[in-house]
Amino acid sequence: ASAVALAEAEQRQAQLTKPPGSLGALEVLANRLSAMAGRCPAPIPEPAVIGLFAGDHGVCAQGVSPWPQEVTASMVMNIAGGGAAINALARQVGASLLVTDVGVATDHPAHPAIRNRVVARGTHDFTVEPAMTRDEARAALAVGIEAAEEAIAGGARCLLTGEMGIGNTTPASALIAVFTRTRPALVTGRGAGADDQMLSVKTQVIERGLKLHQPQTDDPLGTLAAIGGLEHAALAGFILAGAAHRVPVVLDGVIACSAACVAAAFAPAVRDYLVSGHAGAEPGIRTALAHLGLQPLVDLGMRLGEGSGAAVALPMVQAAARIMAEMATFAEAGIEAGS
């Protein structure tokens, strides 16, 4: 990111017709967007594309989710048909959805709204063996990179992360535990509805996985392969490619945060291009965001995933840039700045 553009943005904020600092987090964000774009004012981050990646998880065999694995395929079809929460949210905020099957285990019909990039039909149970091979993890990363580059080539100027995968908060918490060097119990939550008993199982499952594979922070590909997920890998690629093209990437919840930790382990500079949309209920989110140096824009107590936490924040990201681009200065408005 550009320190020159950042300084220029900070100077410009002080000239706009408002008390200094009175737009709070929107000012900080507008300045960051300028640094990302390397110019002030930054272009308004639109159109926006939600890259939604779906996959299944062998670790579901351990009883880490109240939902049967088949729901991943059903929800992918629901999303393709426009009936999920993310569809309504995307329509509301003017974002388009790019849905990719990177590893759904259950058969589902082909659909024009689903890109078929299946690397494997679900991961393996990481309490028994690595979730993926290194080659599979690499292929899933490439799926995410391809999606981001396709979106950007199509005009996208803002990327949002989305996902669907029954059981995918378990590998997400495992990844966050590794990359933030935090005990699993502190970064494991209830996902889509685990009760106390299931939460305890999730935590133990992650502890067993970490003990078995001994994943290392300086080997992000190996860690991803050992304890991650196909959609987590795709999202890490999506994030890396967005940042490489200097396009802001708005993170959703705990899956996106875990993928961002992986991406940051590959290339620490990706942090500069990340925006946290929504805090969410999963404890791993706060830990991951602290590791990434990010503050969430909103906290509506959501815990859905799909990209919902990124979508609700998108209008704020665009508003931050629009304010910088379109507001008059004190000089233009003929006002003497206050003390």
Next chain:
Amino acid sequence: ASAVALAEAEQRQAQLTKPPGSLGALEVLANRLSAMAGRCPAPIPEPAVIGLFAGDHGVCAQGVSPWPQEVTASMVMNIAGGGAAINALARQVGASLLVTDVGVATDHPAHPAIRNRVVARGTHDFTVEPAMTRDEARAALAVGIEAAEEAIAGGARCLLTGEMGIGNTTPASALIAVFTRTRPALVTGRGAGADDQMLSVKTQVIERGLKLHQPQTDDPLGTLAAIGGLEHAALAGFILAGAAHRVPVVLDGVIACSAACVAAAFAPAVRDYLVSGHAGAEPGIRTALAHLGLQPLVDLGMRLGEGSGAAVALPMVQAAARIMAEMATFAEAGIEAGS
């Protein structure tokens, strides 16, 4: 608001393709919107109109703002010209602005984007005499009612509060102190940039006003006249009329919260039609929201006013309704609900 529609909405939330409660505050809000509309799903609250009322304040003579009074007129012209933060925000979220001069003290050119409904050219200094006569307060209330009814007749299905008035956080804090029965020191803040010394002056000014006029909570018109502002009165009318037409009213910051306290003193049922957009830095906001039984949707640390805190929240209000209206049920998606 309709208890039947509320119950219907709560039942419908449980059938939509998401874990129960996973959309957090958006679910609560969607249910409230159904109660407001008296039907489930509620209509999506669009188009939205920001009712922005401008006025000046005699109490500025006491040194309660770092900005000269003339800035009110300059900023009204800036808003009319499209150069203020609220203009950029309104464009971003697809809301239109209805700007009314209800009491600006300084001469300014007529402008097609400014409705001239001047009741008085600023209030009097409430440390010396009542800010307004009862007839002026009543006339300013009527200006707000007229604006809301004009917006609704024009198709508005969501109203947002906005304001501009140098010094107007002082009467806002005074009104909140009265209606929430709280000591002024606890509900008085820095407004658009008061330093410690000025904050102390503001608090003392409010204490003097309350001692002089002894405003009563069971006389909202008299209280408004004694220590309020013309734009505060207009906003109270705007809120009352929106609620009377069962249209949701999204509140901005401390000025809007103080007007909502006035409106609730006239008619407690208005609470059911209010949505708090943004928490904000002014201490009076939290106190007023607690009194009104409202939770803010976001907190970006903004302290600008103009309607900015309502505008940033508007897409969330619309998203809440859209989710309820457009999401598929588990039955429609062929999914068995999880445990």
